[in-house]
Amino acid sequence: MRAILIRFAVPTLIAVSILAFFGVPYVDRILADWFRSDVDMRAQLVANSMEGSVDNFLENDDEKGLARYLASITTDERLMAIALCGADAKAVLSTERTPPEISCAILRDIGDRGSSLVKLANGSVEVSSFPMGSRNGKALTALIIHDLGFIDRRQSSARNYVLALAGVSASVLALFLGFVFWLLIRRWVNELVGDIRGRRFLDDARSEPGSRRILTQIRRVLREAETSQRLEIDFHENWTPQALQQVVRDHLGAPEVFIVSNREPYIHNAGPSGPVVQVPASGMVTALEPIMRACSGTWIAHGSGTADRQVVDAHDRIQVPPEDPSYSLRRVWLRTEEEQGFYYGFSNEGLWPLCHLAYVRPAFREADWQQYQAVNEKFAAVVAAESGSKDPLILVQDYHFALLPGLLRERKPRATIALFWHIPWPNAETFGVCPWKLQILTHMLAADILGFHTRYHCQNFLATVDRFLECQIDHEHMTVTLGGRVCRVVPYPISIEWPPRWLASLPDVNTSREAVRARHGIASSVCLGLGVERWDFTKGIVERFLALEALLDKDRAARGKITLLQVAAPSRSRLPAYQALQAQTLSEATRINEKFGTENWKPIVLIDHHQEPREVFELFRASDFCIVNSLHDGMNLVAKEFVAARDDQDGVLILSTFAGASRELPEALLVNPFDVSETAAAMRTAMQMGRDERRERMKLMRRTVKENNVYRWAGRMLMDAARMRQRQSLTKNILEL
Numbered sequence: 001m002r003a004i005l006i007r008f009a010v011p012t013l014i015a016v017s018i019l020a021f022f023g024v025p026y027v028d029r030i031l032a033d034w035f036r037s038d039v040d041m042r043a044q045l046v047a048n049s050m051e052g053s054v055d056n057f058l059e060n061d062d063e064k065g066l067a068r069y070l071a072s073i074t075t076d077e078r079l080m081a082i083a084l085c086g087a088d089a090k091a092v093l094s095t096e097r098t099p100p101e102i103s104c105a106i107l108r109d110i111g112d113r114g115s116s117l118v119k120l121a122n123g124s125v126e127v128s129s130f131p132m133g134s135r136n137g138k139a140l141t142a143l144i145i146h147d148l149g150f151i152d153r154r155q156s157s158a159r160n161y162v163l164a165l166a167g168v169s170a171s172v173l174a175l176f177l178g179f180v181f182w183l184l185i186r187r188w189v190n191e192l193v194g195d196i197r198g199r200r201f202l203d204d205a206r207s208e209p210g211s212r213r214i215l216t217q218i219r220r221v222l223r224e225a226e227t228s229q230r231l232e233i234d235f236h237e238n239w240t241p242q243a244l245q246q247v248v249r250d251h252l253g254a255p256e257v258f259i260v261s262n263r264e265p266y267i268h269n270a271g272p273s274g275p276v277v278q279v280p281a282s283g284m285v286t287a288l289e290p291i292m293r294a295c296s297g298t299w300i301a302h303g304s305g306t307a308d309r310q311v312v313d314a315h316d317r318i319q320v321p322p323e324d325p326s327y328s329l330r331r332v333w334l335r336t337e338e339e340q341g342f343y344y345g346f347s348n349e350g351l352w353p354l355c356h357l358a359y360v361r362p363a364f365r366e367a368d369w370q371q372y373q374a375v376n377e378k379f380a381a382v383v384a385a386e387s388g389s390k391d392p393l394i395l396v397q398d399y400h401f402a403l404l405p406g407l408l409r410e411r412k413p414r415a416t417i418a419l420f421w422h423i424p425w426p427n428a429e430t431f432g433v434c435p436w437k438l439q440i441l442t443h444m445l446a447a448d449i450l451g452f453h454t455r456y457h458c459q460n461f462l463a464t465v466d467r468f469l470e471c472q473i474d475h476e477h478m479t480v481t482l483g484g485r486v487c488r489v490v491p492y493p494i495s496i497e498w499p500p501r502w503l504a505s506l507p508d509v510n511t512s513r514e515a516v517r518a519r520h521g522i523a524s525s526v527c528l529g530l531g532v533e534r535w536d537f538t539k540g541i542v543e544r545f546l547a548l549e550a551l552l553d554k555d556r557a558a559r560g561k562i563t564l565l566q567v568a569a570p571s572r573s574r575l576p577a578y579q580a581l582q583a584q585t586l587s588e589a590t591r592i593n594e595k596f597g598t599e600n601w602k603p604i605v606l607i608d609h610h611q612e613p614r615e616v617f618e619l620f621r622a623s624d625f626c627i628v629n630s631l632h633d634g635m636n637l638v639a640k641e642f643v644a645a646r647d648d649q650d651g652v653l654i655l656s657t658f659a660g661a662s663r664e665l666p667e668a669l670l671v672n673p674f675d676v677s678e679t680a681a682a683m684r685t686a687m688q689m690g691r692d693e694r695r696e697r698m699k700l701m702r703r704t705v706k707e708n709n710v711y712r713w714a715g716r717m718l719m720d721a722a723r724m725r726q727r728q729s730l731t732k733n734i735l736e737l
């Protein structure tokens with residue numbers, strides 16, 4: 001508005017000043033002419049009224065009387081003086097205030113019926129001459145001298161009035177025009193902003209005919225730009241760290257980049273000879289770490305390692321990755337009660353079972369919720385303190401930070417905020433049991449982008465919002481407008497880096513097979529099935545054992561021919577549900593091994609501790625099949641890692657239909673993890689599948705994972721973020737018009 005007013009007021013005032021500069025002298029002149037002709041008329045009247053009386057005085061030769069008479073006439077303020085001049089242009093009589101500069105000699109210039117403007121030292125006078133009787137037979141002429149000082153005074157006040165009037169009219173006009181223009185622009189902007197934010201991009205019905213053409217043009221340009229950007233992403237086959245860097249540089253304008261997550265990408269634990277670095281078993285870390293390597297920036301996460309504090313600098317930062325530092329890890333410390341309520345309590349006993357349909361009942365406790373809010377506040381404060389710019393790009397990760405978009409928006413209104421939800425989103429009824437659903441949903445919707453793994457999860461989220469909030473949902477463009485702010489809800493299927501960096505240090509597949517088999521006592525003739533997970537009830541580990549048992553029960557020939565190597569990385573072990581799962585897993589493994597095992601063969605080999613990524617990749621390369629039978633999973637990156645590890649184009653993947661990865665990898669053997677017989681049959685198929693079929697399936701899956709790698713995942717999200725930033729600055733620019 002201010003800009004619009006300035007743009008209207010300034011030119012109007014300049015125009016008025018130019019007009020005044022040239023116009024005022026002209027007006028002055030006209031006024032002067034008017035006033036002088038008034039004075040001349042007045043002089044004529046005075047002369048007419050004097051004629052008879054002057055004649056009388058002259059006839060009676062009453063010079064004194066004539067002098068008194070003339071003096072009485074000149075008591076008028078404006079009639080300054082009267083002089084009577086003889087034929088020889090000599091003064092016969094003149095009143096007291098006759099200016100010394102004026103003499104009867106003036107008659108030579110103006111004659112006995114004329115007038116002249118005479119400028120004196122203290123103002124102008126108008127001298128008018130009239131024939132006026134005779135003396136001693138000689139004609140006399142009266143000079144009537146009017147003071148024109150009043151004209152100057154009137155002219156100057158008239159000039160002031162004119163200028164003031166022009167100024168006021170100009171200002172009113174400028175304000176009025178500016179206001180009308182602003183209303184017009186607002187209207188267009190509202191329509192455009194509605195369009196830009198995806199509310200009614202194609203709807204012209206509400207636009208005024210006048211603005212429709214312009215709006216249509218702008219929409220077309222915006223649409224074309226977006227389409228070309230989308231095509232650029234969708235058909236860009238070779239997504240690499242360099243391509244991602246280019247997106248950050250060229251499309252986002254190299255903003256400050258922050259990742260915020262609970263789990264840190266590198267954990268320092270105390271070892272016998274100093275801190276030991278560990279890469280945690282986390283799909284989120286697997287995906288995000290290569291992104292951060294490519295883009296740099298700051299990763300803000302909970303410092304959970306026992307030696308984390310020993311290795312940070314005075315600002316709680318450490319440069320990582322340890323072998324080749326390229327970004328900053330800012331650790332946030334949590335007190336025991338914060339970790340208990342925020343991480344174990346609300347996040348993992350509340351939201352985790354709420355979002356995963358694994359039939360573990362979520363627990364919602366007020367005290368946990370308090371800590372969850374407090375820790376989200378704490379992270380918001382850290383992000384704000386770390387950020388030096390007004391519009392950083394903040395990529396918030398996961399269900400631990402549902403409140404963070406709202407809290408960050410308060411502190412950094414112009415930030416571009418994306419929240420990626422790494423786990424499934426349940427249906428509206430299920431989510432409805434959360435006592436703090438409204439706070440969670442409204443805070444999430446303060447993000448510019450909400451990402452889920454699948455369209456199905458996006459639709460569940462939109463249905464949840466629809467059920468519980470008063471807001472505007474555009475299902476076509478997948479946007480939610482709440483309190484005037486638009487949030488895009490988009491599926492971004494997460495992935496892994498291609499090729500995984502761990503492969504570079506591994507030997508060929510045969511060497512890996514031999515090493516792993518030797519290490520775990522598995523004969524080369526035995527089909528090696530592999531399971532790799534955090535020890536979590538959503539992963540279907542026990543169900544997998546039961547499927548193996550069913551296979552061995554049913555098919556006696558399979559006994560001694562198949563071993564399941566299960567890596568179960570301890571996770572959230574403080575929680576009763578996880579402790580129960582660990583106990584159940586151990587007892588089921590023992591039971592099945594006792595039931596079928598022989599001196600030289602065990603159906604199940606359980607590795608019950610964390611394995612570093614390089615070790616996991618060696619296992620992937622050593623196995624004949626990998627089984628991912630999660631009961632419910634957002635994506636599951638183990639499935640994609642297995643495929644990426646198999647550059648020999650061999651190996652079979654058994655994959656749960658309830659893992660997001662099954663949408664992208666239909667060439668896997670898809671199973672319902674709750675159906676033990678079906679899972680057993682899939683294991684059997686994997687054992688028997690011919691080399692050609694294995695190769696064909698693996699080739700297709702590898703192409704998918706290669707093309708849809710994590711750089712594409714991040715690239716799509718960052719391009720969407722770039723679009724949001726462009727729209728915001730477009731909106732800002734239009735509003736500043």
Ligand code: F6P
Pocket residue numbers: 262263281282283284285398422423534571572
């Ligand atoms: O991949 C989903 C996820 O929830 C991550 O967000 C998380 O880091 C990971 O599982 C492991 O869980 P945790 O961080 O609790 O060990």
